[in-house]
Amino acid sequence: MSEQPVLLRVRGLDVVYKGRRRRDDFPALRDVSFAVRRAETYGLVGESGSGKSTIGRAILGLVPVARGTIAFEQKDITGLRGRGRRRLAADIQVVFQDPYTSLNPSMEVEDILAEPLTIAGWTRSDARRRIAALLDDVRLPADSGRRLPREFSGGQRQRIAIARAMALQPKLIVCDEPVSALDLTTQELVLQLFVDIQEATGVSYLFITHDLAVVRHISHQVGVLYRGDLVEHGRADAVTSAPQHPYTQRLFMSAPVPDPARQAERRAQRRALADAPPRAV
Numbered sequence: 001m002s003e004q005p006v007l008l009r010v011r012g013l014d015v016v017y018k019g020r021r022r023r024d025d026f027p028a029l030r031d032v033s034f035a036v037r038r039a040e041t042y043g044l045v046g047e048s049g050s051g052k053s054t055i056g057r058a059i060l061g062l063v064p065v066a067r068g069t070i071a072f073e074q075k076d077i078t079g080l081r082g083r084g085r086r087r088l089a090a091d092i093q094v095v096f097q098d099p100y101t102s103l104n105p106s107m108e109v110e111d112i113l114a115e116p117l118t119i120a121g122w123t124r125s126d127a128r129r130r131i132a133a134l135l136d137d138v139r140l141p142a143d144s145g146r147r148l149p150r151e152f153s154g155g156q157r158q159r160i161a162i163a164r165a166m167a168l169q170p171k172l173i174v175c176d177e178p179v180s181a182l183d184l185t186t187q188e189l190v191l192q193l194f195v196d197i198q199e200a201t202g203v204s205y206l207f208i209t210h211d212l213a214v215v216r217h218i219s220h221q222v223g224v225l226y227r228g229d230l231v232e233h234g235r236a237d238a239v240t241s242a243p244q245h246p247y248t249q250r251l252f253m254s255a256p257v258p259d260p261a262r263q264a265e266r267r268a269q270r271r272a273l274a275d276a277p278p279r280a281v
Helices: 052-059 082-088 109-119 124-137 142-146 154-166 184-201 212-218 236-241 246-254 260-273
Strands: 006-017 026-037 041-045 067-072 092-095 172-176 204-209 221-226 229-235
Touching: 006 052, 006 204, 026 041, 026 052, 026 067, 026 204, 026 221, 026 229, 041 052, 041 212, 052 172, 052 204, 092 154, 109 124, 109 142, 109 154, 124 142, 124 154, 154 184, 184 204, 184 212, 204 212, 212 236, 212 246, 221 236, 221 246, 229 236, 229 246
Parallel strands: 041 204, 041 221, 092 172, 172 204
Antiparallel strands: 006 026, 006 067, 221 229
């Protein structure tokens, strides 16, 4: 099967968080390069502080890029601001980690979903039809629109957030730890929802997580970040089943398994890898 064309390409990306003095500057990302293809998912995995969320924020234009380029549909969007960035919002959306804080608690769900449509100039009747379709797509009852976010569970709130991200039929969604605040059963349901939406619409995901098991479930390609460096990348099945880099191996060994003996073996292997030096790809 032929490869899908590239939708988003990141080349040589550096992001530096400025301190009060130059010596306090913090290099969050160093020379990171990868590509997200149409109708596919690129998983970015790493521990807290690895820089994975910084990549998402750079793509969304929320942090300045010190060096490198971000191209969307072969157009450089690295320094895009103002009206150009607002126009791009129809094509690039985001789902945040916490479904409890990412939704306005004082707005009914219908108004939350209508907001991006209204800004884009949709009529009220067209917006109402689109909202009904969105609620159906994320498997929420038709009467959900007249309720407040606090009336829903965490998994249901994240479905609302996904519906909001899908409102304008984007080409790419940046998913920043979208299931980490959910219990395991709900995680599985929401991950399958992401997969089903992708199959139905052809949307691409940049899926940011700390969990190799999650990226194995949803990703086509995977990149592993360690302290701002992309240390391993490749097909998801290869990276998540036979990781080559010591850091990726440690992540793999950190995933719990139901067999106590096997879990003890993994814990010993993880300790043996703990002092392995990082090396870039």
